[in-house]
Amino acid sequence: MTILTTKTQLLNPLIQLKTPLPLKFRPKMASISARLDNSQQQMNLSVLRFTLGIPGLDESYLPRWIGYGFGSLLILNHLLGSDSVSAAQLRTEALGLSLAAFSITLPYLGKFLKGAAPLDQTTLPEGAEQIFVMSENVSVAQKEALAWATYVLLRNTNTTSVLILTQGELCIRGYWNLPDGVSKDNVLDWFKSNIEETGLSDLRDTLYFPQTADAEFWNILPQGTRSVLVQPVLLSPNPSMNYMGNIEGFFLLASSMRYAYNEKDRAWIRAVSNKLRSKN
């Protein structure tokens, strides 16, 4: 029996059929906007998903709740059941409890699916201010390249803060926590001294920390950073060479999301770092 009022038909472009059966899957168009915040061009993608049609309910966590609910009902049943608990019942309950445990972990596993959309959006780090500083003695061409690289990285990836060190010159953009005693002029010096301590300038391989880790350079990053990617700027365009001639510098990207950079993002970041190679 379907209940369909004419009013909803006229007002709602998406006709919702209300049936008495609670679990009825129907396709619903959900729009997901890509992660470009404060931008004029928002890319809206329509994805066909099976949902229950309840607004505000995130279906991906449904197996977890069903797992908790049914698991507790199973235990309740076991405790309130008849005096003699047969072996067959014990088997069923064991199976049921293991299924409940599995259902509870399903949403966590689902995040690693290839087509899964990112569940949490980027949040801005608290107490951080937006800065954009660059070293003084860079050529105009280099200035443009640095400005474009930082702009594109902040817009196109989940990055909230970016730091580029190349050929001894710094460029810092995004949200950073500056300690109180640092004035505008000393910003660059403060960053330079901190970076020298960390020894990131000698990095040869890409470092990726998808979750908060205990690395030494964590103190210069803004509060609320959850993942960090460090990409060295390699001089040699041929990656099969085992020894690299000169490391020109590195890119430091910080994001407030965990697992912020997937394979594709990292490949593009590598490509952008190649842009800042000096032409020899």
Add this chain to the structure above:
Amino acid sequence: MPIYVGGASLLAVLFNRAISGIAPVADASSSQSRADLLTLGLAVTNVLTGLVWLSIRPKSITPVEPQGVECQEIYSHLPESVVSEILWVWESLSAVTCCKSLVIVYDCQCIVQIGVAAKSLNIDEPFAVDAAKLMQGSLYQGVLKSGAQSYMANLSLYPGRSELPFLPSNTQAVILQPLGDRGIAVLGGDTIRGFTTSDQTWISYIGEKLDATLAKYMSSMPSVVQE
């Protein structure tokens, strides 16, 4: 994956019920039946979740090797910095995306033709790009008018294919990126729907950068005679 778990446990519950000699009646009277029903419910949840996962997972499509001739032709009068920028663009695109051919037309001239190009008629040479014809065609005009990138995920479905004869005949996907209002970049890929949305946004940013670079250098050059 949860489909297998759910399906297997479904069968296990029924099997268990069968071998313990209980009548197959689905009522909630005995605690055994209740436990069975709950377990069945969990198994069904797992199966349905597995189905949802299947619908999210992208289908894997095999790339198609483009048929044609390798070429790398860059307009010779460009300054060194512009050429290195173009080479960087090609290097990034071919390394990160499924792009196998790149053609850039700017100011009614073909500036760049890199990657695999269609063979021109009987010779073993790459098909020369007729810039004027391309700029008059409907594809270019459409992209110019909208000012936005055009992504043809499955090229065989589009009639405008005939306007791109310089691309290999089995090119699977094409992105047309306008460079400001003076040029266009044509990227040919070897997989259907091979360019992801993040690729598309990166390509549009790179297009803006290329347009800025080319505009600066083209305006400062004396006008070149068209062949």
